[in-house]
Amino acid sequence: MFSKFSQYFTKKTFGYGSLSLLSLVGINHQLQKSKTTVYSKENDEINVCVTGAAGQIGYAFLPLLLTGQCFGDKKINLRLLDVPQAESIxxxxxxxxxxxxxxxxKSIKTGSNESILFQDVDVAVFIGGFPRKPGMERKDLLTINGNIFKKQGQALDTVAKKTCKSLVVANPANTNCLILAETAKxxxxxxxxxxxxxxxxxxISQIALxxxxxxxxxxNVIIWGNHSTTQYPDVNHGTVLGKRIRQFINDEAYLNNAFIERVQKRGGEVLAARKNSSVMSAANAVKDHLHxxxxxxxxxxxxxxAVYSDxxxxxxxxxxxxYPVTCSNFNYxxxxxxxxxxxxxxxxxxxxxxxxxxxADAFSA
Ligand SMILES: NC(=O)c1ccc[n+]([C@@H]2O[C@H](COP(=O)([O-])OP(=O)(O)OC[C@H]3O[C@@H](n4cnc5c(N)ncnc54)[C@H](O)[C@@H]3O)[C@@H](O)[C@H]2O)c1
Structure with missing residues (x-):
């Protein structure tokens, strides 16, 4: 009886259809809340989809999202997308x-179908992508991920809210994002x-150290360009304790060489030490970006x-x-x-x- 009711409740409330769900935490609590919070103004809740949610960064990011560190006390209708092979994870x-x-x-929807998972999303965080394998050419990586992001862009275009905000994390992040934006016209x-x-x-951390x-x-440090080893970490406009970074540090050789190279290659440094890529710090950066x-x-x-160049x-x-950006009200x-x-x-x-x-490589494929 109880489970029948909870099934009815969840389908009626969220229209989940055949997707795996029922992650309404503490059902008695939720049933009471359904009269007050669940049926509350749309304003109080936000539909967030995370792709690659079975992966490492997804695992580290979800607790940050669900403790209000991105969108404050908004209730979250969470959608978790990954490939069918990752269903069990x-x-x-x-x-x-x-x-x-x-x-x-507030609710969870899981699956591998973008058209269902992106339905009415307010925010989509694209962490899922195809990793670079040994011996793989950069062009191959761009082509495989380009196809993933074209497909996801089409679904976003069709079913997401037109106000939906997208953040691409999966590498090559800038170009994946470009393909997504060009497809979701x-x-x-x-x-x-x-x-x-x-x-x-x-x-920031290297300068503070x-x-x-x-x-x-x-x-006010700046990262210009690509999320790759060609990025330019620029301290010329930044300050330490209100003083220009260059004056405060007073070491041009360091700032123009070792500092830049260390930031550019930090991902590799973490990989070499941890035998695994950056995860905790990446999830924290996703949280900071969205916040x-x-x-x-x-x-x-x-x-x-990284935003559309004008x-x-x-x-x-x-x-x-x-680019360096200022933000307010979910605009930059x-x-x-x-x-x-x-x-x-x-x-x-x-x-x-x-x-x-x-x-050129991505669009010639
Ligand atoms: N921009 C950055 O600063 C930054 C930093 C660190 C990592 N990254 C990138 O983030 C991505 C994720 O890293 P991770 O450590 O979580 O990797 P991971 O391999 O642990 O997880 C990736 C997940 O994506 C899923 N996936 C693959 N194709 C998918 C698709 N078409 N749709 C949905 N999901 C799909 C995989 O099944 C896997 O669960 C990688 O591309 C990594 O290079 C970016």
Missing amino acids: LQGVELELQDGAYPLL SIPKQNFSALTRLDHNRA KAGCSITDVK DWYFGTKSGEFVSM GSYGVPKGLIFS KIVQGLNIDEFSKEKIRITTEELLSEK
Whole structure:
């Protein structure tokens, strides 16, 4: 009797159809809540889809999402997408989410069908993708992931809300994001971004370590360009304790060489030490990116996001390029008017060239 009712309740409330679900945490609690919270204003809840949810970053990110660290106290209708082969793992993740008894978790839908999982989503976090295998050419990786992101872009275009915001994490993140944005044509290009916040956080952390100060004392570093080893971590506009980073650190050789190289190659450093790629820090960066996009950046501060290039700083239009941005109300603005010296221009040119070449490869496939 109870299970029949709960089945009826969940289908009626969420229209899940045949998908695996029922992750309403504490059913008695939820049944009571259904009269007050579950049927509350749409404003109070948010539909979030995470792709690659059976993977490592998904596993580390979900607890951050469900403890309100991205969207505050909004209730979350969670959709978890992964490939059919990962179904059992996804079920395990769902079991653990139930056991987490997260008060913000309103419902869970799991599966491998984008057209179902993207239905009416407000936010889509694209962590799932095909990993680079030994001996694989970059062009092959671009082609395989390009096909994944074309398919997902078509589904997003058809069934997601037109206001849906997308964050692409899966590599090659910038170009995957470009393919997604170009395919989901009915959604504004402003709604798409790729993750370079991990690189941004790495840069802040390295400066804080060098300066011997706390993380919050370092402001306004910039990651320009691609989430790859050609990215340009730029300290020229940043401060430590209110003083220019270059003046505070007073070590040009370090800032122009070892610092840049360390941030560019940090992923490899983690991989070599951990025998596994960056996961905890990547999930934390996903949280930071979504939080700041949604709630806004602090006054006088900017962060790095890879977004649709509009010609700013001489970067050709139509790339997903990491820029300094300010955010408010789930919108971003590229910071304008920064003075770019010759050293920086050359670094920005190199990463731009790489993105143009990725775009050419991806779109010629
Ligand atoms: N942008 C960044 O800063 C950054 C940082 C770290 C990792 N990454 C990238 O994030 C991605 C995920 O990393 P991870 O450690 O979680 O990898 P992972 O291999 O643990 O998980 C990836 C998941 O994606 C799933 N997947 C594959 N194809 C899919 C598809 N078509 N639809 C849905 N799901 C699909 C896989 O089944 C797997 O569960 C990788 O591409 C990685 O290179 C990006």
